[in-house]
Amino acid sequence: xxxxxxxxxxxxxRSSVGLVTPQIAHFDTPLPLACGKVLPAYDLVYExxxxxxxxxxxxxxxxxxxxxxxxxxxxxxxxxxxPGWWDAHIGPGKSIDTDHFFVVSLNNLGGCHGSTGPTSxxxxxxxxxxxxxxxVTVSDWVKSQARLADHLGIExxxxxxxxxxxxxxxLQWTMAYPExxxxxxxxAATPRLSAQNIAFNEVxxxxxxxxxxxxxxxxxxxxxxxxxxxxxxxxxxHITYLxxxxxxxKFGRDLRSEDLNFGYDVEFQVESYLRYQGDAFSTTFDANxxxxxxxxxDYFDPAAIHGGxxxxxxxxxxxxxxxxxxxxxxxxxxxxxxxxxxxxISAGKPVSYANIDSPHGHDAFLLPEPxxxxxxxxxxxxxxxxLGLPEIS
Amino acid sequence: xxxxxxxxxxxxxRSSVGLVTPQIAHFDTPLPLACGKVLPAYDLVYExxxxxxxxxxxxxxxxxxxxxxxxxxxxxxxxxxxPGWWDAHIGPGKSIDTDHFFVVSLNNLGGCHGSTGPTSxxxxxxxxxxxxxxxVTVSDWVKSQARLADHLGIExxxxxxxxxxxxxxxLQWTMAYPExxxxxxxxAATPRLSAQNIAFNEVxxxxxxxxxxxxxxxxxxxxxxxxxxxxxxxxxxHITYLxxxxxxxKFGRDLRSEDLNFGYDVEFQVESYLRYQGDAFSTTFDANxxxxxxxxxDYFDPAAIHGGxxxxxxxxxxxxxxxxxxxxxxxxxxxxxxxxxxxxISAGKPVSYANIDSPHGHDAFLLPEPxxxxxxxxxxxxxxxxLGLPEIS
Numbered sequence: 001x002x003x004x005x006x007x008x009x010x011x012x013x014r015s016s017v018g019l020v021t022p023q024i025a026h027f028d029t030p031l032p033l034a035c036g037k038v039l040p041a042y043d044l045v046y047e048x049x050x051x052x053x054x055x056x057x058x059x060x061x062x063x064x065x066x067x068x069x070x071x072x073x074x075x076x077x078x079x080x081x082x083p084g085w086w087d088a089h090i091g092p093g094k095s096i097d098t099d100h101f102f103v104v105s106l107n108n109l110g111g112c113h114g115s116t117g118p119t120s121x122x123x124x125x126x127x128x129x130x131x132x133x134x135x136v137t138v139s140d141w142v143k144s145q146a147r148l149a150d151h152l153g154i155e156x157x158x159x160x161x162x163x164x165x166x167x168x169x170x171l172q173w174t175m176a177y178p179e180x181x182x183x184x185x186x187x188a189a190t191p192r193l194s195a196q197n198i199a200f201n202e203v204x205x206x207x208x209x210x211x212x213x214x215x216x217x218x219x220x221x222x223x224x225x226x227x228x229x230x231x232x233x234x235x236x237x238h239i240t241y242l243x244x245x246x247x248x249x250k251f252g253r254d255l256r257s258e259d260l261n262f263g264y265d266v267e268f269q270v271e272s273y274l275r276y277q278g279d280a281f282s283t284t285f286d287a288n289x290x291x292x293x294x295x296x297x298d299y300f301d302p303a304a305i306h307g308g309x310x311x312x313x314x315x316x317x318x319x320x321x322x323x324x325x326x327x328x329x330x331x332x333x334x335x336x337x338x339x340x341x342x343x344x345i346s347a348g349k350p351v352s353y354a355n356i357d358s359p360h361g362h363d364a365f366l367l368p369e370p371x372x373x374x375x376x377x378x379x380x381x382x383x384x385x386x387l388g389l390p391e392i393s
Numbered sequence: 394x395x396x397x398x399x400x401x402x403x404x405x406x407r408s409s410v411g412l413v414t415p416q417i418a419h420f421d422t423p424l425p426l427a428c429g430k431v432l433p434a435y436d437l438v439y440e441x442x443x444x445x446x447x448x449x450x451x452x453x454x455x456x457x458x459x460x461x462x463x464x465x466x467x468x469x470x471x472x473x474x475x476p477g478w479w480d481a482h483i484g485p486g487k488s489i490d491t492d493h494f495f496v497v498s499l500n501n502l503g504g505c506h507g508s509t510g511p512t513s514x515x516x517x518x519x520x521x522x523x524x525x526x527x528x529v530t531v532s533d534w535v536k537s538q539a540r541l542a543d544h545l546g547i548e549x550x551x552x553x554x555x556x557x558x559x560x561x562x563x564l565q566w567t568m569a570y571p572e573x574x575x576x577x578x579x580x581a582a583t584p585r586l587s588a589q590n591i592a593f594n595e596v597x598x599x600x601x602x603x604x605x606x607x608x609x610x611x612x613x614x615x616x617x618x619x620x621x622x623x624x625x626x627x628x629x630x631h632i633t634y635l636x637x638x639x640x641x642x643k644f645g646r647d648l649r650s651e652d653l654n655f656g657y658d659v660e661f662q663v664e665s666y667l668r669y670q671g672d673a674f675s676t677t678f679d680a681n682x683x684x685x686x687x688x689x690x691d692y693f694d695p696a697a698i699h700g701g702x703x704x705x706x707x708x709x710x711x712x713x714x715x716x717x718x719x720x721x722x723x724x725x726x727x728x729x730x731x732x733x734x735x736x737x738i739s740a741g742k743p744v745s746y747a748n749i750d751s752p753h754g755h756d757a758f759l760l761p762e763p764x765x766x767x768x769x770x771x772x773x774x775x776x777x778x779x780l781g782l783p784e785i786s
Contacts, residue, residue: 274592
């Protein structure tokens with residue numbers, strides 16, 4: 001991948017949004033949540049890329065996935081090793097072209113990257129929220145995102161865009177605030193998890209919750225980290241993010257050293273990769289946040305209150321949709337996107353659908369696959385044109 | 394499923410082999426292992442069903458899968474709740490018809506059901522073997538099974554039969570002892586694990602090994618059981634045994650109670666199922682055995698020493714093969730069976746192949762799917778006919 005790293009001695013890549021600084025918005029109006037509880041006050045950390053035009057019509061909202069956050073593009077400092085997580089698609093001349101658009105990317109409530117979440121202080125007790133942080137759902141997130149839009153003076157987004165769990169938030173936007181979103185881009189997502197999806201999440205949760213360092217979620221006060229559980233959760237996750245073929249091509253049955261050791265040290269390259277990914281994650285991500293994000297995935301099912309009729313659930317939507325899936329994604333396979341597309345068509349909504357040939361499984365939504373870039377850019381350029389935004393210089 | 398349970402007050406089903414008693418064979422001749430170590434002496438626990446004929450030509454060997462054992466058919470007592478694990482296919486009038494065949498089923502070395510394994514005493518130290526039990530491989534198992542055949546006076550098996558990891562043992566028989574196996578039945582197996590298969594095994598191993606009750610494998614001496622790890626390992630395993638569709642049909646997004654609880658207690662039926670399966674397994678299976686069995690799966694790759702050429706690896710085989718796969722098996726999908734079939738054809742071996750339409754994923758190999766039963770029975774009846782065994786009465 002180009003532009004994936006810079007060092008202090010090199011200039012930032014020209015296609016990058018460059019140096020960015022996270023900002024914090026504080027909200028004092030209590031937020032009633034789907035679970036019945038009320039969050040009294042909260043912060044949302046966010047970044048913006050590009051410039052909001054005078055009409056305030058060129059804002060694009062980025063919704064993040066399970067382990068994502070607000071840092072979607074650019075660099076926090078000249079010596080940051082990697083840019084934001086969606087830098088492949090956000091920047092000058094990229095799919096979401098910051099020469100046209102003003103991009104807003106936030107960390108969701110319950111997150112562990114600066115927005116109010118389990119590691120924040122609970123104003124009622126003065127302790128960390130920890131496991132007492134209320135369960136937040138996709139609809140709660142979208143409510144809080146709408147308040148962030150108010151805070152930024154954005155009445156209507158030119159587009160809401162998201163992959164995976166982010167795509168669910170985009171769907172929720174079109175149903176909850178149809179007049180506030182001009183376009184919806186739903187990538188590698190699903191209108192609801194399958195039993196198998198829930199099963200994988202449940203394994204991850206059990207791994208974290210059964211870790212002796214978890215202390216019923218009060219590990220922060222115990223000055224421990226349930227690293228073993230987080231590591232296992234991430235290892236399971238990674239298997240579902242990669243396609244079987246991608247894993248086969250990347251690692252096959254390659255050994256770390258020349259011979260088998262007939263023991264439990266790393267022998268196969270794929271073991272080494274998973275352990276590394278798991279270890280890295282276990283020292284940076286909050287366990288209570290991980291639990292909560294997987295639950296938000298499990299709960300999302302807008303068709304449920306309509307007797308399973310997704311088209312009826314989507315009836316309020318007023319915008320055109322772009323739906324994208326990837327051929328080897330087995331976490332949220334193309335069939336799940338087609339389910340959504342069929343419901344949109346039944347509901348009489350304008351929808352473009354692309355199933356992108358990619359070997360990279362679910363992770364493909366993060367990568368700059370040429371045909372994916374072409375479809376994504378073409379759609380976003382049309383959005384810009386329809387809104388009368390100036391052409392790329 | 395018929396015949397799946399009896400109570401003390403009911404007679405045993407007529408299609409059952411009835412009450413069976415495990416037997417133990419002791420071996421004093423040291424067994425050199427693939428890992429370079431030598432097992433000085435060992436026991437193998439086994440059961441037999443049917444009657445060995447005077448020519449000793451009607452013996453069928455059953456090779457078990459990851460968590461299997463010697464108790465493949467019949468009942469240990471009249472009040473045993475369930476019969477052996479392959480009772481659907483072994484018995485009078487069943488696929489492996491005990492009116493024709495003398496069936497031998499053993500627990501493999503390293504197991505935890507009576508054969509010498511990590512829970513057995515180490516003669517050198519007087520302690521349990523525990524984690525010092527040497528790594529055993531598929532080829533070691535087959536060597537030990539050949540010695541059991543010697544012990545029983547069986548020069549040549551009418552068939553070696555196995556599903557999943559059991560199928561790998563059958564393949565190994567045809568290469569290591571081609572003159573001692575007249576037919577090979579390889580069901581829901583693969584000639585080698587994929588990177589994804591190894592990845593799932595590695596998650597299971599890490600779950601067990603990172604459990605604080607594991608004590609580097611010396612939990613026996615610490616009087617603890619790494620239950621949390623075993624439970625997670627089994628939960629991951631179960632997801633791979635069921636097809637996504639089977640899980641969807643069985644559980645869907647059904648809730649345990651009417652409403653969401655917005656917490657971490659069981660909410661979805663699939664969570665309840667996985668936790669139950671995991672808990673049950675964690676109190677009955679030995680962790681060191683589980684580790685060792687997953688490693689035996691990972692290591693099996695007979696083509697490796699032939700530069701990846703499976704046909705060359707299979708060249709020594711002298712018998713006809715029946716290969717069976719199941720359409721929704723995503724653990725060892727039909728493509729892996731076809732890989733084997735193609736190699737057998739390249740190597741000029743007679744092979745019958747059936748891809749059975751089943752919704753039950755990998756677990757289908759345990760079930761009495763009608764077409765599966767028909768194919769399996771037809772093949773075994775031909776085996777009986779070719780050997781001049783008497784027809785079913």
